[in-house]
Amino acid sequence: MxxxxxxxxxxxxxxxxxxxxxxxxxxxxxxxxxxxxxxxxxxxxxxxxxxxxxNRPIRNGTNASCLVCHPYIRQMHLEGVHNTVSCEFCHGPMADHVKDGKVIADLPMKQGEEIKKLCLRCHNQIIRARPKESIKMISMPQHLEEKHVRIDHNCNQCHNVHAPLMWVNQAKAIVGAGGDSK
Amino acid sequence: MMDVIQKEMSRDRRAFIKNVLSGTIAGSLLLVIPAGAMDLGNIPEQITGMRDDTEPFITKRKFAFIVDITRCIGCGSCCVADKNEYQVPDGMYRTWVERYVIDDEDNVYVDSPNGGLDGYQEPRKDIPHPVRDTFFVPKLCNMCEHPSCVQVCPVGATYQTDDGFVLIDAKRCVACGYCIQACPYSVRFINPKTKTADKCTWCYHRVRKGLLPVCVNVCPVQARKFGDLNDKESEVYKILHQPHVVSILKPGMGNKPSLHYVGLRREVV
Structure with missing residues (x-):
């Protein structure tokens, strides 16, 4: 079937x-x-x-790479207490400055209020969040009053930004440790 | 020495003079051309021996990242450096710094204005009670051993290399956003410039060329550490194998991150 x-x-x-x-x-x-x-x-x-x-391009160098060409800053920066601070944090990335071993543009130097702002990013006591032992904290404008300087003074008028205590220590050495500059 | 020169001279005076002349010219040229100019290609190596490894994966090393909460001062150097390195458009962050504020009533307030890119210039003013404690927590890719982002990617654009890096193939990514939802740590975002998923890579391109990740390189207080766990002399090995309060974020998710935190607080986990 x-x-x-x-x-x-x-x-x-x-x-x-x-x-x-x-x-x-x-x-x-x-x-x-x-x-x-x-x-x-x-x-x-x-x-x-x-x-x-x-193969992504490297844009930031290291402090070592910056200081190869800036020997004067090198000595100052490495001897000061700011030796761990990155050059490129304040000045910008190396790729904007050097290309194929040639200088293509100058990196901006911070001026006036910008400097104070940069300083206070780390040293502002009022934030109260920073481990005390690691870096020095100051509060503004009390710090200026304590040091008996004008209230509109900028940080870099007393502190070299690369070696913050360089000028202070030099001044101390001149007036002697017991001088009234504390 | 003198006999060698004598011998050379007597052999071929013309060639000898030529050699001396060209040597002098080359030497004087070296003085004129600035030889010190450093290029981004020949920066001194920070991770020793990295440049000798040319295999596709560096499996003999086991990289780990450690963030030390007790050291972070919230300056935002890392965020600035990261922005400079990758030029991610504003509002997107491959790494960012969070501020935790705890008041006397144990309320926790978290903020991260502009991802910490501008630093923390002002204290928080919207907290009614006296502040008991404040601290900063930097965040970045956790480089999980079991990455959920890789698991969900439908096109194989997110992948894990054999040496533990979780990376994104921007050419394959279709920006579906699954990985962004899957990531327990919210480190992923759609980059408006490339229109693909993007995230922190622990600076894979720098590490492979022997440099530290850029945030580690710029941190002024060494709150960020990067190193090889197979090297028993490395700082990361010592931190993870000595008595320290070390923890990871969201351990319950089971992703097994390679990013460790020293001094992480219970408010963060």
Missing amino acids: QQEYKSKSYSHVFKIILILIAVLGLGVAVRAMVMPKTFGEFGHYRGSAIEDEM
């Missing part, structure tokens, strides 16, 4: 198989076209992405 329903022709099966192979082939071709070459080299990501990330 079942025999009469069975067809002798298999052409429709071949057609389906052919179509499946074509779709598979197309899929493989599209995958090869769309997927980046190095995808899957190390894992489920583009292998050459690591190299791309590695």
